[in-house]
Amino acid sequence: MTTQITKDAPNTPPPAPAPKGLIPLPENTARATATAGGALTAASAFLAWTWTADFPGDLTVYGYPGGLQWLVLIGGALTALYGLTSYGIKGLRWLAPAGAYAALKFAALAAFATTWYTVLAISTELGGLVNLEPGGYIVALTSLAALLGALALPFQRPEPDPIDPDDTGWEHFKHRLRHGWDTTKAAFAADAPRPVGTLPSYAEILIITGVLALGLLVFTYGIGTEYDELFVGFLITAGFGFAALNKAGLVAHASQITARHQNITICGAFAAAACFPFTQTDDQYATLGVYILIFATVALGLNIVVGLAGLLDLGYVAFLGVGAYAAALVSGSPNSPFGVHFPFWAAILVGAGASLVFGVLIGAPTLRLRGDYLAIVTLGFGEIFRIAVNNMDGTSGPDITNGSNGISSIPNLELLGFDFGAQHTIAGFTIGRFANYFFLMLVVTAVVVLVFRRSSDSRIGRAWIAIREDETAALAMGINGFRVKLIAFALGACLAGTAGTVQAHVTYTVTPEQYLFAGQVPPNSAFLLAAVVLGGMGTIGGPLIGAALLFLIPNKLQFLGDYQLFAFGLALILLMRFRPEGLIPNRRRQLEFHEEAEAPTVLSKAGA
């Protein structure tokens, strides 16, 4: 949809003194159109959009929205809500502390994009526009009206730079293009949100609960989307919807409030995550949940190495593999040459310990290198691990790991009489095998979060950050750089090994092919690093969100097939261009990358 806007923008007349929208309409008409369009879009979700139930989600029923219509309903409702807010109605003002116009634009974009995606998907899948019922046409028109109305809302246009008459035509073209882009950015820009007032702490905790419940709801919905179209629609609505809330300043307010009660927020987030299996009726999505948690936990461990200490480790998945293999070898698998069956606590110690030892062994020679050289060497060690494990099959090497067949039939865990392999019924909810492991993994994640938080806010954490910022100066301040870096490396390895221990039991089998540098299925080293960078380096929430997205998107968008890695690469490039600090930026990084923005000079405690 952005292409349309960029095409429009250069054609608009030169800036007049009064602020105007991208589309020439009076402000009142524009606002009314947007608001009414949003409301009608929401209402149209109750109409039938197509005549046949062949399109997934059954959009044929009058009076009851199905599948994608729910998303359109949400988008339309959000648009109408922000339209009303822009009228300054009392009681709605808290919705837009940073001004409602930018939020209204994004909300309209969310409704429009979801609607038109649905309409186009119906037409292409069923073969032609003829398959649309009147409801389909109506919703397409209303959402378009909402979008046009929103785009016609006035904004402060940037002054174009003066044109040098000596420039060539190409430079004129570039100049116009740049100004067009600036105008587009200005059209969607929001003011700085007004600071959040002080609320009684019970209210703030209620707000935190609400935010977490919303997060759980969105996540559960996303993970439970049953067909590709619904997931794409979910991504569109969630993406633009989040942008709308962000532009409205609600995200800033929520993060300020959560920053005041960090411990409560973190505990609440874990409680919300623990609720997830109870929202599921079978084990299908708990499987995804536990894999996401494994991926996210390892990414968080990598964040200590990369985000705090600034050591670019491209072979991190090897430590997950070491942990998984070590645990698998001592957990009573028939393929294990050792033939021992340790209890879980011992297996987890063996897994974490083995990874720790490997971390120190690999770190000791390599950590004398800086920057890119370290990245290359760790990449090499990651591959060495995989190939070595592949070769230890009794023919090319000692018979330890059973080669490419891996170690299979790893028995389920049993902890204090609780069999992780069996179904349990807790308070009327059936908790299956993967849900059991989900809870176990959640505990491991909690431990990793605790380790990350405590180590980053301490003498050693400051030393890591100092090393990342300027190694020479850090050495001159008396920091033993090598030792401190080795601690970071070994700690990261140990945490990955712990996650690997659980992973071995969840997947029944460990094979060398699970621990590639880059592959289709996360976790692998490239995806781990991508999760950290995408989510936001040096934060706790960043890698967790990044890992969830990076796991869910390839998993849900099966139709992308071979283009999956290509699309992933493209998305990553775009993200690095437009939001280099990641989805959940560390305050430090945000200031680092956006120097031109009026940076708040004070780094609040919540930043790190």
Next chain:
Amino acid sequence: MTTDTTTKGTAPGATTPGDTVLDARGVTMRFGGLTAVRGVDLHVNSGEIVGLIGPNGAGKTTFFNCLTGLYIPTEGEVRYKGQVLPPKSFKVTAAGIARTFQNIRLFANMTVLENVLVGRHTRTKEGLWSALLRGPGFHKAEAASRARAMELLEFVGLAEKAEHLARNLPYGEQRKLEIARALASEPGLLLLDEPTAGMNPQETRATEDLVFAIRDQGIAVLVIEHDMRFIFNLCDRVAVLVQGEKLVEGDSATVQGDERVVAAYLGEPFEGAPGDEEAAEVEAAEAHAEPTTDAAPGKENDR
């Protein structure tokens, strides 16, 4: 020009006045065929401010790097309070020599307070386990570190900016913060590499007072500087380094009167004695140079 040495609030790293703190003997540093520093002897006594001057490229910063363990001297040895310096810069800092850099090297994305806390690294012991377990000892040590860091910020006058990012400080305050960070390691000897580069006269005066105050805490100071007025106001002794060799050492009058120094800076005089006229010339040159150093603070020749 020197003020009385009044030792009040002696810092833990300080020694009694008169002892030799730093003793460099025959320090030579070669990079391949290039000899950057050749056989330099220098000693610094406690409670003393020693200046190190010389034209650009004379090897001052290289000599500094030899003193701080960034370089290992090819020949000669450096002793701190009688002990040969270890060859690693973090061990040198632990031993009690702290430094600042010619081109400011703060941890730009950390807060002012955090920068100083990093300086406390060698004087605190809490490792990873203590950070993870958070026993009472951890909180006590952390609180003590913070208190000491705030004290130092108070000392250099940055206390109310403790929560600002280091990168957002103005230039002069960044210099002050670098000094505070160095002081946090409780040194017995502080090495300042061009502390007033790019500063205006008022800021230079303030830095002068700060260096005196540091000396009054019993910390010996060795300072590299190009600002002659600053050096001669400040230092008890001044050593002149020219093309890697020490030309002359003595109090400001000796150095100022030495023809070779003048020659090294301005070239050989054609005729007549270099006296007041010469000094005026130096001053004029300085006054002329000051606006330009503002624009381009410091050359980038340390590592």
